[in-house]
Amino acid sequence: MQSVQQSLEFLSALAAEGPVAALAKAFSAAGRELALVGGPVRDAFLGRPITDLDFTTDARPDEILGLVTPISQAQWDVGRAFGTIAARIDGQTVEITTYRSDSYDGATRKPAVEFGDTLEGDLFRRDFTVNAMALRLPELKLIDPSHGMDDLIAGVLRTPGAPEISFGDDPLRMLRAIRFTAQLGFSVAVDTAVAITEMRDSIGIVSVERVNDELSKLLKTDAPRRGVELLVESGLAELVLPEIPALQLERDEHHHHKDVYQHSLTVLDQAIDLEKSRHPGAAPDLVLRLAALLHDIGKPATKRNEPGGQVSFHHHDVVGSKLARKRLRALRYDNDTIAAVSRLIELHLRFFGYTDGAWTDSAVRRYVRDAGDQLERLHILTRADVTTRNRRKADQLAFAYDDLEERIATLAAEEELAAVRPDLDGEQIMRILGIKPSREVGQAYAYLLEVRLDEGPLSEEEATRRLLEWWAVRQEG
Template structure:
């Protein structure tokens, strides 16, 4: 955190130039108040980059629009009913919102919007004290009615009023508190944490989309582990992401196994480190992080205590992929994210057979083919999944995966393995075998693809010879019988 003096000097510089200065002058000339509010003020004191410029004012939406139109290149209605107008000034997007003093009915998180008449009143209705500070413009006066600066210095999250009232007004604030612990590295005040646990069931009135948004923002922070832990400790995870607390498997004195929950959190941390260090994905990558957190959620359903004190989780990869697909659909993630995460979970154990014996080139090709466009993410997840404290074992697995990646690179250079296709396309297959479009063409293509994976590129002439041999050796009869059965 920067010193207060440094932060005030930075804010003064920010307010004295560009869009902030233009807005301050325009609102002052129109006889209205204006203040930079919330996240930008908080982040200035924390020395964090300021990515949004949010303002609040006593002017109403029509008045805001009239003031900003002459000094902006574009204006748009973000939510007139909620008092918010946005504009683009000198290339910067800004949002200006009328003071609010909302009333909540506690059956939904949508308030009956009421415009307020003071900056202090507007700040006191906000979620946390560290977000309830404002810089009044153009006077550069810091307004902090709830002690946000003291909490900022202490690294504590607390609500401006009682947490019961704040979370009762908007239960989404409970998830925001958890996200801010990870994003800002803060702790939650004791009374606030207690209120989250006691009021966790009220999260049910929050839309799934908003829950999704907060969970995604949490996972995309630089260090989400503490936030996930608080999500579980508070009981909120049992409602919004129950597969994660379920990873806290019970064990007895005779059957010992790795702590699956703590292992999953470590895999998440290691995946984030790899995502950043390898530099081949845009960071933060939500798919990698979801897959890392959820990769073992099939274990509770597949846990078996075996003779000799061993524990097994047979097929937990397949079960976990199905559970992840179901949960992510319930949380309304997009189809591409759901497909990618579930595929990574399904494949995350595949590599461990590599250490049992050398893979053939065919097995390497299949690994690449099955991963498809998720190959880099699979590299990250598989490497991150090694959390053993046995240094020798960890080194062996790392060396083995280095070898696998090297073989993939070699084969890719030789064969363009990332786009493996049969040596003959559908048109060629139909011409050679005198077929019309149908099942037989698909079966022939599958046969050629298996050859391609097993033996590498064959060339058109050899592929044609092998196709004709396969077809005349019995495939034609099988296809004919299948066609006749379908007709019956």
């Protein structure tokens, strides 16, 4: 965290030019109040990049629109009924919202919107004290009615008022608290944490889409592990992502297995580290992180106690893939995300059959073919799935996967492996066999693809010969 003086100097510089200065001047000239509020103020004191410019004012929406139109390149309603107008000023998007003093009915999280008259009143209704600070413009006065600065310095999340009232008004705030612990590296105040646990069932009135959004934001933080742990500890995970607490499998004195829950969290950590090292500067990969967290969710359903004190989880990859597809569909993830995550889970054990380079070139081609456009994510997930404390075993697996990636790269350079197709296309097959579009064309295509995977590329002449031989055998049968 930066010093208060450094942060105020930064905010002063921010307010001296660009959209902040333009808005401050326009609202002041009209006799209206304006303040930079919430996230940007918080992040300035934390020394974090400011990505959003959010303002609050005593002006009503129509007046806001009238004030921003002359100084902006575009304007639009984010939610006029909620008092919010957005605009594009000097290439930056800003949002300006009228002071509010909402009331909730307890049955939904949609408030009866009531516009307020004071900045302090608007701040007190916000989710957490660290988000309830504002910089009044143009005078650059910090307004902090709920002592958010003290909590910011202490690294603590608490609600401005009683947490029971805050979460009762809007249960989504419980998930936001968990997300902020990961995003900001903060802890949750004891009374706030207790309220989350006691009120967790109220998350049921929150739309699935909003739950999805918070879970996704949590997983896209730099270090989501603590947030996931709080999700489980609070009991919220049992309601929104029950497959994760289910990984805490019971043990007995005779049968032993590693802690699947802790293993999954470690795989998530390691996948993120690999993601950052292999693709520095890239946006967080939600698909990879979902796959890492969920990759072993098939284990509870497939756990078997074997003779000799061993525990097995046969086919947990296939079962886990189906469970992930079902859960992600229930959480309203898009079809592409669902397909990619479930495919990665289904394939995450495939590499462990690769020992001492024993796979044939055909097996390597099939590995690439089956992974398709998820190959790079599969590389990361498979490497991250090695959590053994046996350094020799970990090194052996890492060296083996290095070897596999090298073989994939070599074959790809030789054969354009990423786009493996038969040596003859459908049009050529129909012409050579003298047939029209039909099931037989697809069967012939599949046969030639298997030959391609087994033997590598063939010449057109050789592929034609093989096709005719295959067709002759079929005709005789």
